[in-house]
Amino acid sequence: MKVTVDQGLCCGSGNCVMLVPDVFDQREEDGIVTLLNPEPAAELHGAVREAADMCPAAAISVDEGK
Amino acid sequence: MDDNVSLDFPLDHPLPRVTALEPPREWEALRERCPVARVRLPSGDEASLVTRYHDARQVLSDPRFGRTLSAPGAARLSATESGGAFSGEMSGPIPQSGPGHERWRRLLNRWFTARRMAALRPGIEEMASRLIDEMIGRGQPADLKESLAFPLPVWVICDMLGVPDSDREKFAHWSDAMLSLTRYTGAEMKEAGAEFAAYMARHVDAKRAEPADDLLSELIVASNAEGQGLSEAELVATGRALLVAGHETTANMIGKMVAMLLADRRRWERLLADRSLVRTAVEEALRFDANLGFGMVRYIDDDIEVGDTPVRRGTTVVCDLAAANRDEAAFDGAGEMDLARSPNPHLSFGAGPHSCLGQALARTELQAVLDVLLRLLPSLELAVPATELRRVEGLLVTGLREVPVTWKES
Ligand code: HEM
Numbered sequence: 316m317k318v319t320v321d322q323g324l325c326c327g328s329g330n331c332v333m334l335v336p337d338v339f340d341q342r343e344e345d346g347i348v349t350l351l352n353p354e355p356a357a358e359l360h361g362a363v364r365e366a367a368d369m370c371p372a373a374a375i376s377v378d379e380g381k
Numbered sequence: 382m383d384d385n386v387s388l389d390f391p392l393d394h395p396l397p398r399v400t401a402l403e404p405p406r407e408w409e410a411l412r413e414r415c416p417v418a419r420v421r422l423p424s425g426d427e428a429s430l431v432t433r434y435h436d437a438r439q440v441l442s443d444p445r446f447g448r449t450l451s452a453p454g455a456a457r458l459s460a461t462e463s464g465g466a467f468s469g470e471m472s473g474p475i476p477q478s479g480p481g482h483e484r485w486r487r488l489l490n491r492w493f494t495a496r497r498m499a500a501l502r503p504g505i506e507e508m509a510s511r512l513i514d515e516m517i518g519r520g521q522p523a524d525l526k527e528s529l530a531f532p533l534p535v536w537v538i539c540d541m542l543g544v545p546d547s548d549r550e551k552f553a554h555w556s557d558a559m560l561s562l563t564r565y566t567g568a569e570m571k572e573a574g575a576e577f578a579a580y581m582a583r584h585v586d587a588k589r590a591e592p593a594d595d596l597l598s599e600l601i602v603a604s605n606a607e608g609q610g611l612s613e614a615e616l617v618a619t620g621r622a623l624l625v626a627g628h629e630t631t632a633n634m635i636g637k638m639v640a641m642l643l644a645d646r647r648r649w650e651r652l653l654a655d656r657s658l659v660r661t662a663v664e665e666a667l668r669f670d671a672n673l674g675f676g677m678v679r680y681i682d683d684d685i686e687v688g689d690t691p692v693r694r695g696t697t698v699v700c701d702l703a704a705a706n707r708d709e710a711a712f713d714g715a716g717e718m719d720l721a722r723s724p725n726p727h728l729s730f731g732a733g734p735h736s737c738l739g740q741a742l743a744r745t746e747l748q749a750v751l752d753v754l755l756r757l758l759p760s761l762e763l764a765v766p767a768t769e770l771r772r773v774e775g776l777l778v779t780g781l782r783e784v785p786v787t788w789k790e791s
């Protein structure tokens with residue numbers, strides 16, 4: 316799995332960080348998303364998909380790859 | 382589908398309800414037959430009501446839709462001459478779209494990040510425990526709204542802003558007036574708005590003179606740094622907006638969440654048996670709430686299409702988030718409350734660039750309250766049948782008037 320985020324779309328809701336703090340973070344100065352780990356371990360895949368589905372700004376993309 | 386529901390356009394928005402927790406019967410028919418419907422607002426002006434999930438999401442995410450209803454052709458919301466909260470001075474000085482809004486958002490976001498909210502959580506739980514203990518001490522039946530749902534978020538947002546929560550009766554009055562559709566006259570709304578603005582201006586001055594460890598003080602300091610911060614008028618408006626947005630919606634949501642969970646006590650028992658469901662239960666309560674309020678209002682200056690429906694330039698659009706949250710096209714078993722639903726991309730915090738600034742805080746408060754209630758009052762029950770709960774009427778934000786509860790003395 317490969318995760319990407321679009322900081323231009325992100326509104327800083329923090330929901331992805333609440334869901335998967337090992338993968339997502341927010342910049343301290345403006346709350347915009349940053350990626351801690353673009354290739355998360357398998358046990359986090361479910362939570363990462365949930366974060367992508369629930370992002371209010373559709374700023375998270377998940378490439379399931381192979 | 383219920384073909385017996387008659388739709389007489391323009392419908393009156395908000396639609397009337399049979400009981401407090403049930404959605405209006407028209408929603409399903411509207412989503413099916415007339416997803417962009419002509420409605421009449423309390424002001425008498427007409428607007429287009431959007432009830433499908435994907436349409437609402439499209440409108441909220443499209444930057445061509447503005448939030449400013451001060452455009453000459455835009456509909457007025459409330460029955461008063463000025464038109465209510467969104468066209469008045471409440472939103473006035475705060476930039477409503479484009480780069481100005483983005484700058485304002487990014488300046489404020491830092492106080493509402495997930496990690497900051499996680500740090501607040503122990504304090505919120507402690508306050509919730511204290512309020513519940515006091516409620517138990519006063520005896521039953523109790524009004525959970527007055528004892529817990531209202532004071533908790535007021536305390537949290539006052540603490541963040543650095544204003545005294547002993548003024549909460551004043552805030553409650555001012556914020557009701559600012560969010561009024563039909564309850565207050567134009568003159569009353571104006572007067573409350575002016576008092577509130579004067580109160581907040583005094584606070585901003587006091588913080589300027591003597592900065593403390595709170596959001597307003599830090600914003601002022603940041604605003605003194607060259608060219609980055611907020612003007613005096615923006616600071617005052619931001620303080621008011623945060624105080625109102627920070628307590629009214631959350632207070633109502635705590636009350637409605639507890640009422641929905643107790644309305645069918647199997648839901649409460651499921652949570653007692655499995656506390657790990659608290660997070661998804663909170664999201665589902667947000668989705669399932671049929672009383673999210675008036676809806677999100679937008680104005681379009683272009684001819685566009687919403688879904689397959691053409692919408693003309695100059696139309697005021699109201700996205701009914703609660704109706705969208707019940708759309709079967711987006712949620713399996715949308716009419717059922719499923720406490721384990723995941724993912725749950727509900728629209729209760731909006732979507733797109735204006736999606737709720739305080740959602741991490743709201744989620745933290747809702748989860749904390751539910752956790753503490755399950756722990757301290759597992760025997761909690763509604764003291765009246767759910768069908769007898771009464772809604773607050775005449776405001777943009779809706780909730781229950783009271784949430785009467787009982788419990789077993791231990
Ligand atoms: C359960 C509680 C809450 C609900 C259901 C809720 C809902 C919403 C919704 C739907 C919007 C979008 C408005 C639009 O699109 O026009 C919004 C925006 C906003 N909310 Fe909340 N909210 C809640 C709690 C809070 C809290 C605790 C705060 C904290 C201060 C807050 C502050 C704001 C602000 C400032 C905006 C405007 C954001 C912008 O324009 O960029 N809200 N909220």
Ligand code: SF4
Binds near residue numbers: 339341348369370
């Ligand atoms: S959920 Fe989306 S909008 Fe919210 S912080 Fe994460 S990327 Fe940004």
